[in-house]
Amino acid sequence: MNRRALLAAGSALGLAAVPGVALAAPSSQLPTRAQVLAVMQRVNDYWIAANANPGNNQWARATYFCGNMAHYRASGTRKYLDYAVAWAEQSAYGLNGGNTTRIADNHCAGQTYLDLYELLGGANKIAAIEDSLRRMVNSTARDDWWWVDALHMAMPPFARLGALRNDTSFWLTMYQLYHSTKRLQPDQQGRVTGLAAESTALWYRDSAYTIDGSAQASPSGKPVLWSRGNGWAIAAHAKVLKVVPLSNKRGPEYANTLRSMAATLAPLQRSDGFWNVNLADPDHFGGPETSGTAFFAFGIAYGIGAGLLDRATYLPVLARAWNGMVATAVRADGFLGYCQDVGAAPAAVDPGRTADFGVGAFLMAGAEVAALTS
Structure with a gap:
């Protein structure tokens, strides 16, 4: 599918791409691997210098460490591994909420x-x-994952433990929980709808935002399809597909969902390379936002590298996303801005906002981009 076809697909879904706001259009060519790693180093070194204490073991900081470990694997720089070890040992490799927790x-x-x-x-x-x-x-119980973020938080460890132990019960349970999130979660009226907006291949954050006549909408009455929420979803599929083969019974569904999301996202990309915080309404806190954009870049880059997405079609989309973030969100000293705060829906974003999960998403994306370059 070429760029024109992608734009037509987005138009058919009732979603429209939006030009950037006073920001230059980024290049559609990927930088070299050395350039990608240099930016990753600048961003990660800034974060570590500002956070000598590596922090707690909750989801936001844990997402940063997903990116930090991706950076270590891409660069081989020992200090990133040492920082992760210090973080893990500080929590004694334990879980927030203890071993009995079911919270993703x-x-x-x-x-x-x-x-x-x-x-x-x-x-x-x-x-x-x-x-x-x-x-x-x-x-x-198989209905624990009632919010889309849960897919990224918990699907990857289920997938990896299934492979590590050669025990498909982890994969079966993961799929049952995923299926509940995707198709069985009730809306605000108690009707079974799931969080996947099948008509657009995107996801609602939770049942408060599904379209049921009483759900929350944007100020102009459009759906709320939160960028970072969809970022969590595409990243989860990419991470699972790194482990679960296409030959597995559920592999094709995970792959087709990633493909469908990418096809929907491509024509919604802003001319500055970012995606808006509400994918369905560019006027709903419109402007560049890094965390969702970084997760989309991660998922698309993985899809290209794994042969799930056509390289000629999606490489320019990926390049604009990466180059746009580097040009607009990364300060000279390595501070990563334009990250929406912790939340469940679109909100105001500005260049002075950063977040551990945003840095993690950026580093995850960088590692996948670096794998596509030379």
Whole structure:
């Protein structure tokens, strides 16, 4: 599908691309690998210098460490690994809420614990995340993931433990929880709708935003399709597909969902390379936003590298996203701005706003971009 076809597809969905606001159009060519790694280093070094204490094991900081570990794997720079070890040891490789937690946000830390286990060994590193997810496997409840963020937080550790232990019960439970989020979550009237907006291939953040006659809408009455919420979704699919093969019964569904999301997102990209905070309404806090854009770049870059997305079609989309973030959101000293705060819906964004999860998403995207360059 070429750029013109993508634009036509977006128009058919009733969603429209929007020009950037007084920002130069970025290049459609990817920089070199060395240039990508240099920007990643600048951003990550700034974050680490500003956060000598690596922080808690909750979802926001855990998402940063997903990016930090991706940076380590891409660069081989030991200090990034050491920083992750210090963070994990500070929490004794434990989970917020303890091993009995079923809250997906609390499982995000397990992604880095699994990284460290794979690199350094030590059964203690994954004891808590494995125990917690095993408890969920052995239970009957499958409706825990009622918000879209949960997909990114918890699907990857389920997928990875299934592969590590050669135990498909982790994959089955993961799919059942995913299926509930996608198709079975009730709307505000109690009707079963799920969070996937099938007509657009995008996702609502939770049932408060699904279209049921009483759901929240933008000031102009359009749907609320939150950028970062959809970023969580596409990133989750990419991370799962790194582990679950297409030959698996559910592999094609994960792959087709990523493809459909990418096809919908491409024509919605702003001319400055970013995506708006509300993908359905560019006037709803319109302007560049880094966290959603970085997650989209991560998912699209993975899709290109894995052969799931046509390189000629999507590489310019990816290049504009990466180059736009570097030109607009990355300060000379490495501060990453334009990150929307913690929330569940679009909100105001400005160049002075940063966030640990935004830095993590940027580093994750950078690692995938670097893998496509030379």
